[in-house]
Amino acid sequence: MSKKNPLTEKPLDYMLFKAKREKQFITGSEAVREAVRRANIDIAISYPITPQSETMHLVGDLFAEGYVPEYFRGENEFAVMSQVAGAAMAGARVFTATCGPGTMRAFEVFPMWSGSRLPVVCSFMTRGINAPLTIQPDTIEMAFLLETGMIMLHCETARDIYDFNLAAFIIAEEKDVHIPVGVFMDGFFVTHTRELVDIITEDVCLPKYNPQAAPVPTIDMETPPARLMRDPFVMKSNFVSYVAHASWQQEVRAAAARSKKHIKKYLGELIEIENPAAPTIIVASGTAVSQAREAIKLAKEENIDVGLIKVKVVRPFPKDEIVAALSKAKKIIIPEFNIAGWLAKEVAAVLPDNGRIVATPRVYGGMTMPPEILLEDIKQAVRKQTQ
Amino acid sequence: MSKRITEMCPALNDAMPTEYRELVENGPWLGDKTVKDLGTFKELLEEHPLCAGCNLALSLKIILSSLPNPADTIIVGSTGCSSLGFMQVGIHNIHSLFGNQNAVATGVKRVLSMRFPDKKKDVVVMAGDGATADIGLDMTIHSWFRGEKITTIMFDNELYANTGGQESGMTPAGRVAYMAPLGKKFPKINLFEIAKTSGCHYAVLLTTANTVRLGACVKKAILLARDVGPTYVQIHTPCPTNLKIPPEESIKVAKDSEKERYAFNEYVSEAAKSFLENTGNKK
DSSP: OOSOOSSEEOOHHIIIIISOEEEEEEEHHHHHHHHHHTTTOSEEEEOOOTTTHHHHHHHHHHHHHTSSSEEEEOSSHHHHHHHHHHHHHTTOOEEEEEOHHHHHHTTTHHHHHHHTTOOOEEEEEEOOOSSSOOOSOOOHHHHHHTTSSOEEEEOSSHHHHHHHHHHHHHHHHOTTTOSOEEEEEETTTTTSSEEEEEEEOSSEEOOOOOGGGSSSOOSSSSSSOSSOEESOOOOOSSHHHHHHHHHHHHHHHHHHHHHHHHHHHHHOOSEEEEOTTSSEEEEEOTHHHHHHHHHHHHHHHTTOOEEEEEEOEEESOOHHHHHHHTTTOSEEEOOBSSSSOHHHHHHHHHOSSGGGEEOOOBOOTTOOOOHHHHHHHHHHHHHHHHO | OOGGGTOOOGGGGGGSOHHHHHHHHHOSTTSOOOGGGTTSSOOSOOOOOOOTTOHHHHHHHHHHTSOSOGGGEEEEOOSSTTHHHHTTOSSOEEOOOSSOHHHHHHHHHHHHHHHOTTSOOEEEEEEEHIIIIIITHHHHHHHHHTTOOOEEEEEEOSSBTTTTSBOOTTSOTTOOBBTBTTOOOSOOOOHHHHHHHTTOSEEEEEETTOHHHHHHHHHHHHHHHHHTOOEEEEEEOOOHHHHTOOGGGHHHHHHHHTTTTTOOEEEEOHHHHHHHHHHTOOO
């Protein structure tokens, strides 16, 4: 590349586990900037939408400072995600971010990223979807993205945002994965609030993306063979073409499944379990986990024993892990920041005896989830259980 | 590109299809061919599933024989009849989605400029009128506004051919088509004029009837995109299948249109003019 990144390249495990860190009091958006600063990306493409915009402003600052070689604003999210696709096909490590209505505008592109095996990293600062117009936090867009083929990581804290965004590039680029990673963070709740985050202080960054090592050919007229189409379609009305398309879809999902070992290596288990022996267990992702932690403290004061499962990875869905962790639970409470209750549906679909699930509380449209309402639902579940 | 990309592993040489061997040995990759050289080299596209008498197929053949540097050319296509021809094309090309071709090309061009600062990689968009002027119009025009150094080529058959012949924005007013059962109610989009005022340094309106001129204009458009800025080539490619034209008469229909809406028209910006003068390429 033409511009020299001022940082020294180090592998991801060094970055995550060995590099010196220092606590900084920063917002979630700033945590994304700090991850991207050390991700050694080639290009970032932006388009404004609240509450994502601040993040891509900050990535723009990285461009101005020389940490990102190329950066521009596209004309809409569908175009931006398509520009991102072109950049990835031409051999670049790419970053972008969007949310809510922007996600919906770009939607056709996400399964194409997966089908084209593009290791794009996209952050989603989740927000509600029109109509009526809303800019408030809501995780409804994740319900739509579940079947796009991309890996989906859901951050609880700014620390998660920092670590997940940094690791996402390497997980996405693993040769047996090479599909997009969406890093989800609840808009405003974690993007615009400050917390202490352990930030790497050494002048180090990830190794450069090497398109020659990718499992799919780069479109640059340097990679053989010359007669090459990304991505060829077999559009005949016969069995062979149906099989070609079916196996292609299976392979994208298999790639996501293969990402599990890499996610475990860099980010730990796909779910985090606290107090698994408790008769009542809350299953949550994103900032609903933080609210659950507060509610569990309140429950403890009333001598109610409640456990917690934090779902960090939504795709590939940690089915076996969740089923095992819930094997002894009497009641399972699933609080969510959306009307669809997609996490409750996901858990219900894999769980034997899913009548144990209490799919509340569910708040949306920007509403908050006070721990007290979660506590009420815990108490009600426990009452029913003992009746 | 390095010549390595076309060379076969010697052990597999016998196993490769004859036509691929011919492409390696006598393809146009490393030479600057023109339409007049057709027949003396192995073409980048010789077989395709497009209909008999298809003007799009003819113009594709002419374009691929007129690339100034096929060894370093990347094509971005779009969904439609044209996409059916690209799987057999002997250079790197992308089919992504319907309408996003100029956005994908933007990403490709930006990255190739960074990855290969000492090489000129030509990025050429080829798509139909629906992809370019309807569903992808904002991305077409915004790539021009931004001054992306890519060539946009529109195959204008004045309808959605691959889906069965529906009205498009490029259909002339009054014509009856699917989805316009009483005839089209508004005029053909004048994308040629829009290109002139949207940042294109070269725009040309022409048909498949004059193949030598078509080849020369394509070459000029790509050379100007490489060094000056965005360029636009709009080719009338009447569709024999949907317009019920006998295949042998389809070029005549294109030629007839040169007397009216497709009269040859070429725009060259001042910057492009001085570039052509300085490089001695005034054709």
